[in-house]
Amino acid sequence: MTDHTIEKGIEWEYAPSVQGAEMVSIASTYGLFIDGAFVDPTDGEMFPTINPATEEQLSSVAAAGVADIDLAVKAARSAFENVWGPMKPAERAKYLYRIARLLQERAREFAILETLDGGKPIKESRDIDIPLVAAYFFYYAGWADKLDYAFPGIDPKPIGVAGQIIPWNFPMLMLAWKIAPALAAGNTVVLKPAETTPLTALLFAQLCAEAGLPDGVVNIVTGDGRTGAAIVEHPDIDKIAFTGSTGVGKAIRRAIAGTGKKLTLELGGKGAHIVFDDAPLDQAVEGVINGIFFNQGHVCCAGSRLLVQESIRDQLLDKLRSRLDTLRVGNPLDKNTDVGAINSAAQLQRIEALVASGRDAGVEMFQSSCDLPTKGFWYAPTVFTDVSQSHRIAQEEIFGPVLATMTFRTPDEAIEKANNTPYGLSAGVWTTKGSRILWMADRLRAGVVWANTFNKFDPTSPFGGYKESGFGREGGRHGLLPYLEGPWS
Amino acid sequence: MLTQPATTQSLRTLVRSVPTVDEVAAKERVAALGKRSIKKESKLSALRMVISMMDLTTLEGKDTPGKVRQLCSKGMRPDPTRQDLPTVAAICVYPAHIATARAALGDSGVKVASVATYFPSGQVSLEVKVDDVREAVKAGADEIDMVIDRGAFLAGDYLKVFEEILAVRAACGDAHLKVILETGELGTLDNVRRASAIAMAGGAHFIKTSTGKVSPAATLPVTLVMLEAIREHHAATGEMIGMKPAGGIRTAKDSIKYLVLLSETLGSAWMSNEWFRFGASSLLNDVLMQIRWLETGRYQSPDYFTKD
Numbered sequence: 170m171t172d173h174t175i176e177k178g179i180e181w182e183y184a185p186s187v188q189g190a191e192m193v194s195i196a197s198t199y200g201l202f203i204d205g206a207f208v209d210p211t212d213g214e215m216f217p218t219i220n221p222a223t224e225e226q227l228s229s230v231a232a233a234g235v236a237d238i239d240l241a242v243k244a245a246r247s248a249f250e251n252v253w254g255p256m257k258p259a260e261r262a263k264y265l266y267r268i269a270r271l272l273q274e275r276a277r278e279f280a281i282l283e284t285l286d287g288g289k290p291i292k293e294s295r296d297i298d299i300p301l302v303a304a305y306f307f308y309y310a311g312w313a314d315k316l317d318y319a320f321p322g323i324d325p326k327p328i329g330v331a332g333q334i335i336p337w338n339f340p341m342l343m344l345a346w347k348i349a350p351a352l353a354a355g356n357t358v359v360l361k362p363a364e365t366t367p368l369t370a371l372l373f374a375q376l377c378a379e380a381g382l383p384d385g386v387v388n389i390v391t392g393d394g395r396t397g398a399a400i401v402e403h404p405d406i407d408k409i410a411f412t413g414s415t416g417v418g419k420a421i422r423r424a425i426a427g428t429g430k431k432l433t434l435e436l437g438g439k440g441a442h443i444v445f446d447d448a449p450l451d452q453a454v455e456g457v458i459n460g461i462f463f464n465q466g467h468v469c470c471a472g473s474r475l476l477v478q479e480s481i482r483d484q485l486l487d488k489l490r491s492r493l494d495t496l497r498v499g500n501p502l503d504k505n506t507d508v509g510a511i512n513s514a515a516q517l518q519r520i521e522a523l524v525a526s527g528r529d530a531g532v533e534m535f536q537s538s539c540d541l542p543t544k545g546f547w548y549a550p551t552v553f554t555d556v557s558q559s560h561r562i563a564q565e566e567i568f569g570p571v572l573a574t575m576t577f578r579t580p581d582e583a584i585e586k587a588n589n590t591p592y593g594l595s596a597g598v599w600t601t602k603g604s605r606i607l608w609m610a611d612r613l614r615a616g617v618v619w620a621n622t623f624n625k626f627d628p629t630s631p632f633g634g635y636k637e638s639g640f641g642r643e644g645g646r647h648g649l650l651p652y653l654e655g656p657w658s
Numbered sequence: 659m660l661t662q663p664a665t666t667q668s669l670r671t672l673v674r675s676v677p678t679v680d681e682v683a684a685k686e687r688v689a690a691l692g693k694r695s696i697k698k699e700s701k702l703s704a705l706r707m708v709i710s711m712m713d714l715t716t717l718e719g720k721d722t723p724g725k726v727r728q729l730c731s732k733g734m735r736p737d738p739t740r741q742d743l744p745t746v747a748a749i750c751v752y753p754a755h756i757a758t759a760r761a762a763l764g765d766s767g768v769k770v771a772s773v774a775t776y777f778p779s780g781q782v783s784l785e786v787k788v789d790d791v792r793e794a795v796k797a798g799a800d801e802i803d804m805v806i807d808r809g810a811f812l813a814g815d816y817l818k819v820f821e822e823i824l825a826v827r828a829a830c831g832d833a834h835l836k837v838i839l840e841t842g843e844l845g846t847l848d849n850v851r852r853a854s855a856i857a858m859a860g861g862a863h864f865i866k867t868s869t870g871k872v873s874p875a876a877t878l879p880v881t882l883v884m885l886e887a888i889r890e891h892h893a894a895t896g897e898m899i900g901m902k903p904a905g906g907i908r909t910a911k912d913s914i915k916y917l918v919l920l921s922e923t924l925g926s927a928w929m930s931n932e933w934f935r936f937g938a939s940s941l942l943n944d945v946l947m948q949i950r951w952l953e954t955g956r957y958q959s960p961d962y963f964t965k966d
Contacts (some may be wrong), residue, residue: 178928183695183696455683603680622686
């Protein structure tokens, strides 16, 4: 007898589809990558790096001290003067192309390791982070022998040794944004990955060695803020490039004042995501979700303030509320996970403290109904409704999956509120009206303005901030400028 | 919502109240959902659902009673070697073959769906369309798949489109009405969303993408936009409307992508053949092949699956 039952209203669950991690081999300890080889730190200090989704230790890495940084800078200086600086630009390009190709070949390995060490969903590290990393290396490889065309009649020259300090939210992508243009312009680098996410940078160091990159051109030194300070204060470094918090950025600027070191800073943000009443609403909801929950909201250019036209406030919040419940929060290695783990216990505490400040101020909120794993660091996607400009959650960068919603009545008011923060990194506009997009983009004081989309990155497009979001641009032809001597220096 | 009786003005107001669609972002959403990894038991339960949601279709000039009977036999027992698979939801035929299908399906529970209203072009007067529907219902059709007047829609005569749907719905009696938008002729996702709103206001039980006679037929972006229109209608009225992508869905893998869209847009309440159908003629065997692969770990030759 055939089964005639009509299967009504089935609760269809996705079975776990976990990316295996077998292809990644993680050493129990890692030294510092200086002058083309892994070496032990001079004072032997090590620190653990953990998987934030499980709190299990993945490895132990070296904490570079002042003496180690000195060795790294000497190696970089020697490579700059003897090998990389004098090398024909077309030859430098070959190395960069080779690195880009190797990154593509080993993309899955890098993606898995990025997810293990940082907690971001594998679908993001696999489909966004690592493909972009390769794309940035390909893009800047192309510029290496065309600098005279990028800046005609100027004969631009490399600066020398760059000290680069990057954050934990996009470990490999930030490494690519720093190293690719520096090397293409003929500089050598000493790069410090973030304390909580050192492993992919160390895998990249191995890849540089495999690519036959001359010793000392890329040096990777792990450690915490003290290591970063040692880089900033080293007298033989010509340029500092920093991506991270505004507080640390200010400290760096004070530290190098009067030294002649060049500086670019890519700091925090409190991006406004502006939705007009004529917006394509269902797509705008997806944009808002992507804007704040991409990478758990650990995004300096996140759309963390939703400015919605008052006439569609209820409708948009209803849609957001039901969409929040379909976000899949959990095991970052599961291919169906949308929101992964918070990067560290410290960051989780910061998020919790800022959310508490919002609740204490009496602001209404709703959260995703998802179940959170018991081990590891997790935070349910959260939306505050009816936030005022004067609330801390409207002013301070939360750097987590927390959205602050405000309303506006007119385009002028939207501009006023969007610009009314110490930051100026990103903004987004959703409207069907093309002329309004241009009108808004003219007035928004933000380094990036996205129209009817959000969180889109491309190697050809410059990225950077206004005001306390920093200065200098990364990406595009503009991204070469901070690494070249020219009339702008 | 629509004021009664409808006027040219009220239809324009309805159409203008429909949110616009950003095509780039809609396609991006579809691409993101297309990467959902559906494995093991969730894949098996999806494939069983796909069979149970299928309107197994033959709409050819060369259709004969023999062909229709064979299709009915396949629909009632998709895989002759096993009894644990669901039947398809319906057999979809031209009006001339309703009686044959009705007799062949007996009390199997499989419905008879018939296209009507001078499918696929619909380029006749309303009277002729309504007669076509009445005859189909009289001949025993449980479900009527009508086409909208795309010409009128594109000319901005939304009232004509609406009134035809209203008239056809009245002629359907107890039969369920699926309204085919023929999205391949509408040109933009904005138009798809507007036509969906008109069809639902006119009394459609289901909205359906395509006749299968125009390329492109069903696509994932079009289906997403129609599902979003259904969601909006449900939020405003509390009324559930069904969805039927039809034409061009040939692989089990594709069909699962449609289920992902459905599940993540409308949720589990819509996950049954009461609210979702696939209009397909060649999808079934690929689904059967994938089920056997899931269960045995081996692909079998197409010769082991009946061609009807």
